[in-house]
Amino acid sequence: MERVDVLVVGAGPAGSTVAYRLAKAGHDVRVLEEHRQVGHPVQCAGLVSKRVLDLAGSHASVRKPVHGAAVFGPSLGSVEFRAPEPRAYSIDRASLDLELADRAARAGARFDTGVRFDRRREDRDGRVVLEATRDGATPVEYSARLVVGADGVASTVARAFRLRRPVEILPAFEAEFPRSPGDTDRVEVYLSNAFAPGLFGWWIPDGQGGARVGVAANADGTSARHYYDRLVVYLSRRFGTPLTSPTSYLASGIPIGNVPRTYGDRVLLVGDAAAQVKPLSGGGIFTGMRSAEIAAGIADGALRAGDLSSSRLEEYDRAWRREFGEEFGRALALRRIFTRLTDADLDRLIETLRSSELLGTIVAFGDIDFPTHVVRRLLGESPSLVRLMPKALGAWLRSRPEYQVPDLA
Numbered sequence: 534m535e536r537v538d539v540l541v542v543g544a545g546p547a548g549s550t551v552a553y554r555l556a557k558a559g560h561d562v563r564v565l566e567e568h569r570q571v572g573h574p575v576q577c578a579g580l581v582s583k584r585v586l587d588l589a590g591s592h593a594s595v596r597k598p599v600h601g602a603a604v605f606g607p608s609l610g611s612v613e614f615r616a617p618e619p620r621a622y623s624i625d626r627a628s629l630d631l632e633l634a635d636r637a638a639r640a641g642a643r644f645d646t647g648v649r650f651d652r653r654r655e656d657r658d659g660r661v662v663l664e665a666t667r668d669g670a671t672p673v674e675y676s677a678r679l680v681v682g683a684d685g686v687a688s689t690v691a692r693a694f695r696l697r698r699p700v701e702i703l704p705a706f707e708a709e710f711p712r713s714p715g716d717t718d719r720v721e722v723y724l725s726n727a728f729a730p731g732l733f734g735w736w737i738p739d740g741q742g743g744a745r746v747g748v749a750a751n752a753d754g755t756s757a758r759h760y761y762d763r764l765v766v767y768l769s770r771r772f773g774t775p776l777t778s779p780t781s782y783l784a785s786g787i788p789i790g791n792v793p794r795t796y797g798d799r800v801l802l803v804g805d806a807a808a809q810v811k812p813l814s815g816g817g818i819f820t821g822m823r824s825a826e827i828a829a830g831i832a833d834g835a836l837r838a839g840d841l842s843s844s845r846l847e848e849y850d851r852a853w854r855r856e857f858g859e860e861f862g863r864a865l866a867l868r869r870i871f872t873r874l875t876d877a878d879l880d881r882l883i884e885t886l887r888s889s890e891l892l893g894t895i896v897a898f899g900d901i902d903f904p905t906h907v908v909r910r911l912l913g914e915s916p917s918l919v920r921l922m923p924k925a926l927g928a929w930l931r932s933r934p935e936y937q938v939p940d941l942a
């Protein structure tokens with residue numbers, strides 16, 4: 534049996550961030566990753582804010598700074614925003630994951646790749662005994678003072694510790710096209726109930742002449758692949774030419790909603806396992822990494838104090854919700870409205886946003902990590918936008934006091 538202080542399950546951005554911080558603080562950290570290679574297979578469109586690069590302490594994964602976005606409605610009407618400075622970055626996601634794992638390993642964390650966590654067996658002498666499988670065949674046992682579930686959307690750790698799962702998992706499907714038409718300086722977002730009810734389709738330049746094209750939608754029984762096929766038809770109208778010869782596909786899920794508890798006795802959940810995902814975009818790299826930093830701070834204190842009880846670890850839950858709870862709450866409320874809009878409403882929304890004053894507000898206040906800030910301002914400026922939503926909710930969204938975007942510098 535392998536004895537460690539902290540067992541982190543999952544070597545994605547959240548897991549490697551926790552591992553880095555705790556190893557740097559002097560704890561004995563082991564990371565289990567079920568795949569043999571960290572970062573593969575890639576399950577992401579790779580669009581992040583500068584905050585992610587700052588948290589990673591490196592810009593090495595950046596393939597392309599992105600200055601703007603175009604949002605297209607069901608009838609192909611569009612609205613475009615462009616800022617002088619980069620507003621997002623298209624990254625090589627596998628390279629980000631590798632960089633973060635490498636940083637954690639240099640700080641002293643050890644990685645067991647090709648090892649899948651299976652179950653929690655028992656609690657014994659102030660430790661948790663866990664069972665895992667190496668290379669799909671060999672049983673391995675670990676004994677840890679603390680377990681961190683950073684094992685993504687289908688978290689086995691959450692199940693093993695009886696922590697409830699997020700309410701909604703949106704199926705997603707994406708393909709990579711090595712050659713693609715389109716403006717490589719911006720991302721494109723596509724709204725339509727025909728191919729993306731509940732979220733959107735996307736086109737993201739990969740910085741090498743190609744693009745990542747995908748869609749995520751409500752789990753309504755239709756497969757994400759089916760919605761993706763419809764998106765590709767729509768895109769051939771959008772670009773006036775078919776998108777051909779994709780080199781790879783990915784299918785995954787995006788957790789949206791509120792996990793009521795992200796801690797328990799000797800356990801913390803971070804990243805997608807805790808549904809720390811922006812409800813309006815499905816992006817979770819920034820929120821997961823930042824929450825992982827918070828988790829590491831609380832865990833460090835708890836390990837030193839020798840108190841890993843759920844009452845001590847609850848502080849983590851409160852701390853990450855202090856940073857993201859308000860934004861997630863507003864975003865979930867907006868999402869409830871968004872999912873009820875018809876295609877005609879979505880076309881009207883695009884038309885309304887085209888008015889020049891609103892465009893100026895979007896460029897000035899748009900923030901991909903805290904999108905409800907700009908929505909709140911837009912609602913204050915545009916009666917036509919307010920008309921698209923139920924009265925009481927519109928008033929609630931506009932009346933909530935401004936809150937501070939955390940300063941991570």
Ligand SMILES: Cc1cc2nc3c(=O)[nH]c(=O)nc-3n(C[C@H](O)[C@H](O)[C@H](O)COP(=O)(O)OP(=O)(O)OC[C@H]3O[C@@H](n4cnc5c(N)ncnc54)[C@H](O)[C@@H]3O)c2cc1C
Nearest residue numbers: 543545546547567577578579580650685804805816817818
């Ligand atoms: C199609 C798609 C596009 C996306 N695009 C973006 C985007 O552009 N920008 C953005 O910010 N976010 C995006 N996201 C969301 C983003 O990918 C996730 O929020 C992010 O990866 C979460 O990081 P994580 O570390 O919590 O989990 P993950 O990155 O999912 O890492 C979990 C790790 O745990 C491992 N694991 C799982 N179970 C076990 C087990 N039992 N034992 C051992 N290891 C295990 C997995 O192999 C994986 O390596 C996208 C998601 C999808 C599906």
